[in-house]
Amino acid sequence: MKLHTKILLAMGIGLAVGLGMNLAGNPDSPWFVNAVWTFNLIGKDIFIAALKMIIAPLILASIITGIVSLPSVQELGNVGSKIFLYYFATTAMAVFIGLVAVLIIQPGKKDASQTVRAEREAILLTYRAEFEADTGNDPLSDEHAGAYRAFIAQKEGEHIGEGFASKWSRMKSTETRGPLDMMREDILRPILTNPFTSLAKNPPNSLGIIFFAMLLGVACVLIGEPAAPVANFFTALNDIMMKLTLWLMEISPYGIGCIIASLIATLGIPALIALAWYCTAVISGIAIHILFILALVSYFGKMSPTTFLSGIRDAWLIAFCTTSSAATLPVTIHCTTEKLNVSEKISNFTLPVGATVNMDGTALYEGVAIIFLIQLFGGLDDVPIALTFGKTLVIFITAVLASIGAAAIPSAGLITMAIVASAVGLPLHYIVIVYAVDHLLDMFRTSTNVLGDAAGAVIVNRLEAKNLT
């Protein structure tokens, strides 16, 4: 049986088991708890952890191998400029498509979403009363509006659930930092870091590893023969990592089946129904964006969409289930080189960079989520925001930046969404509302991120084909 058939079968079995448990099982019963524990052990603690184990050495070895195998340093410039242009253009297009989808579908105005607004209004009424009782001031007067909003934010902070606490503190840190602080703390510092620290961090500091690997690779090329042992060492390390990837792909169906079973068994169906239109907007935007990527692959990459999709499907499915582009990276490299015939020179260099900075699905999702939240909650006590053209433009720009800043790990897009929310003045506690369906949407956005990275490699490979020999 082919690997993707096994993966699909495992997904089907996981879906059936998870659905059966969700509908008929009691989540507090010992057998249910034990079953979910076992699924998580196999799916997350063994399969995803094993994929993550090889990311840091793989990124280092793969980028160095890519650079030293290019015919010249100038060729690195050609590949680099083309791939970054592609990343930027496709990410911007993704946000644009998402904005159009959410503005047309208007998920925040649908009846199903109104129950969420009504619940929120009821909570705000209690806050108004508490504020008035505590301070003796009118919460709705212009004079006290700021203090009232701070009061709500503080109350919400106290109610943040246990599972969300660490995400919440990371999101909150965005509120007090300006763009320059962010550039310094989120880009400059990670880039210029001791490479051993970058490799040892969990998750690894990909930006730091990429930058160090690029310097090392370019230096090896410029030094030439005396640096050959180092270049050869990393080329061999890269081959070894790809061998480990093949082993991991063999066990992937078991991991994936368990991940799906655990996800579906514990999925909150009521939250899914309330946010169904929002999910529809994200997923339709993603579907349109995939068509756009396929058109680019066929026009610039001269590859038919079916060839591309069938070559990349193992990586696409693994990204869908692991919700981490970084964990999928070894498989993405394998599929693009072995099945799509992209030169290793291109894929080894571009794919680790793409997994770290090019996230079309994440960018699209961030724009849709913030507009949905404004549609749904706009006009409430602490959301005095109207969706003007200017605000939409701010969302467009910050969603692109937030996707670049998101780590290639599960739910990272939800955290960096705080950047977009702060830019338009949406209180961060509203983001917690979409958390209920975040995992599900992360599956769609991560697989789109990986698809976009692979498409970039195919296109640049085709455009640079004659310079590569």
Ligand code: ASP
């Ligand atoms: N999980 C995504 C990825 O790894 C990032 C995100 O949360 O959007 O690509």
